[in-house]
Amino acid sequence: MLDYSPIGFFDSGYGGLTVLKEVQKLMPEYDYLYLGDNARAPYGTRSSEVVFEYTWEAVQTLFNKGCDLVVLACNTASAKALRRIQQEKLIDYPEKRVLGVVRPSAEIVGDFSLNNNIVILGTNGTIASNAYIEEFSLLSPKTLVNQYACPLWVPLIENNEYRTPEGIAFIKNDIDKVLRFYPNSDVILLGCTHYPILQNIIEDLVPNHIKVVSQGDIVAKSLMSYLERHKWLADLLSRKGRTSYLTTENPGTFEELASLILDINVKAKHIKLNSWH
Structure with missing residues (x-):
């Protein structure tokens, strides 16, 4: 070797x-x-x-x-x-x-939801590809998969601005929309490997019954x-x-x-x- x-x-x-x-x-x-x-x-x-x-x-x-x-x-x-x-x-x-x-997440994340209703947060590219929709339809077909793109989050992280008041306001704006659009979802999958850096912030912004799942x-x-x-x-x-x-x-x-x-x-x-x- x-x-x-x-x-x-x-x-x-x-x-x-x-x-x-x-x-x-x-x-x-x-x-x-x-x-x-x-x-x-x-x-x-x-x-x-x-x-x-x-x-x-x-x-x-x-x-x-x-x-x-x-x-x-x-x-x-x-x-x-x-x-x-x-x-x-x-x-x-x-x-x-x-x-x-993508596939490892689709294999298991559906099991975290009590009502088979989840939200995937991702970049524009990931959401537009529908890769998660396809994988969940194969691996967890009972799960209703909602998607929401957060295009500002990666630049916030890459520029180390995510902990600023302005950065947190951008994140809160997206989370408020997710909660409004998908009120029945009890799992949020962070479908971008940057997003776990924001996990503590996100968890503070969602109700306690919603599980925020990272991929690592x-x-x-x-x-x-x-x-x-x-x-x-x-x-x-x-x-x-x-x-x-x-x-x-x-x-x-x-x-x-x-x-x-x-x-x-x-x-x-x-x-x-x-x-x-």
């Missing part, structure tokens, strides 16, 4: 760190390599073709860095690019796997189960408990916010992704 074959994590920005944090808690022995395309974030307003191109560039980069398994820790990339990458691109990489975050723990348990079922892949992965971070933006800026999210001292390196844009 190669000395270094980390599990790759990709997100358009910082959100995937919320998933990585939970995976590290559950499986601390593995090596991890995180890539944030912060220079081109957010992805939520971009076309499917651009999201696919950007995501595939990142996946190839992680492959070239030794990753045999890559997790798209980004709902927009999972919704708009994952299936196409799996069907069109992995033919040339038979021993590599790319997984997403769900994806972590799903990934552990996947590796148990695919031992050949688990055997390829290196296990020395190391984690490295790459960003397409300024490393210092990334380190500051990533350190806050992960509650550790993060050191990052800059990387440039090839692009036709």
